[in-house]
Amino acid sequence: MRYSKIPNETVRRLPVYLRGLAIMSRQGLSSVSSSKLADFVSIHPWQIRKDFSYFGDFGTRGVGYDIGNLAKQIKKILKIDTTRKTVLAGVGNLGSAIMSYTGFGIYGFEVIAAFDNDPSKIGRRINNITVEDISTLGTLYKRQIDMAIIAVPEQAAQSVTDLLILSGIKGILNFSPRRIIVPKKIKVITIDIASDLARLPYYF
Amino acid sequence: MRYSKIPNETVRRLPVYLRGLAIMSRQGLSSVSSSKLADFVSIHPWQIRKDFSYFGDFGTRGVGYDIGNLAKQIKKILKIDTTRKTVLAGVGNLGSAIMSYTGFGIYGFEVIAAFDNDPSKIGRRINNITVEDISTLGTLYKRQIDMAIIAVPEQAAQSVTDLLILSGIKGILNFSPRRIIVPKKIKVITIDIASDLARLPYYF
Numbered sequence A, B: 001m002r003y004s005k006i007p008n009e010t011v012r013r014l015p016v017y018l019r020g021l022a023i024m025s026r027q028g029l030s031s032v033s034s035s036k037l038a039d040f041v042s043i044h045p046w047q048i049r050k051d052f053s054y055f056g057d058f059g060t061r062g063v064g065y066d067i068g069n070l071a072k073q074i075k076k077i078l079k080i081d082t083t084r085k086t087v088l089a090g091v092g093n094l095g096s097a098i099m100s101y102t103g104f105g106i107y108g109f110e111v112i113a114a115f116d117n118d119p120s121k122i123g124r125r126i127n128n129i130t131v132e133d134i135s136t137l138g139t140l141y142k143r144q145i146d147m148a149i150i151a152v153p154e155q156a157a158q159s160v161t162d163l164l165i166l167s168g169i170k171g172i173l174n175f176s177p178r179r180i181i182v183p184k185k186i187k188v189i190t191i192d193i194a195s196d197l198a199r200l201p202y203y204f
Helices: A008-026 A034-041 A045-053 A067-077 A093-100 A134-143 A154-166 A193-198 B008-026 B034-041 B045-053 B067-077 B093-100 B134-143 B154-166 B193-198
Strands: A084-089 A109-116 A129-133 A147-150 A171-174 A187-190 B084-089 B109-116 B129-133 B147-150 B171-174 B187-190
Touching (some): A008 B193, A084 A093, A084 A134, A093 A109, A109 B193, A171 B193, B008 B034, B093 B109, B109 B134, B147 B154
Parallel strands (some): A084 A109, A147 A171, B084 B109
């Protein structure tokens, strides 16, 4: 079930809260006030309270939030309370950076497979994953993967997307600035470095 | 001057419109309807009209938008109607991918310098830029750079940020999941791959 009417901006902040809570938990804390959490994740306290108000109230007045419980609730809302498998398509510079990245664990994710079409990359091991031949992507459906990260060159993005969707993936993190066309039920989040840079000067 | 009360979500979409308009212009088009533009950038027509309504009305009923004029207006709003120089800190896998990336030109940006602390990288030329020694970052202020992209390891992010701010940069695109502390007048946009991935399942 999806909580209705949650603004995208709130959904965007939930993982940020979650990371903050995970770090606090590692530091041995068990509860936190909204102002402490706010300070920790650099988001305004009223914003946090407003975000949390969409899901009922998580906190206890004067005590604050139970860190473990709050993290559990947020994971449930984001539907990441189960393990989510991820596949990477494209092991160029960007793909290699993603494979070496250790920050997914905090959310219970794992990149479990990586594909490329470059013979010099196929078979290479990065961070315990062996790069596979992208021409075998058609067999991926057997591995029940939910999400894909697309880091292939622009002109290959659509064909790789089509194959991934046939394999049963439901969501795509897309690094290609070319828009990719997907069925309505597939969610695409595009990370567009140039356009993120382009909106910086607005705030100068 | 900054147009007031523009939602961040609208600012986020303006570069996307701009890229669509640039591609259309290259294809030889001179005007476009909001529904055509909507289709091209995969954003709903009413969303586009609503976004544009914050700046007065750009279109002419029955004719649509003049592509050149609309692009010019959006650039002005985003304050990218002048050339903006960008520096890159960190030339690992991610930094190398950024240096090889050709998508900044559409917004009139240029990565004009790159720094790293790895002797094996210093002096290397990537995409016409020679990687410089990060210990010389203190001289950067002479080059009047507006923006920085931070792609250094987490533990180096804050000290590099401090040096960049001393060099006069006003905005940072930050790839480090560690929050960086900056003075109020500096704008930071964080690209957080793990948390983008973490909000995908919400939409399943």
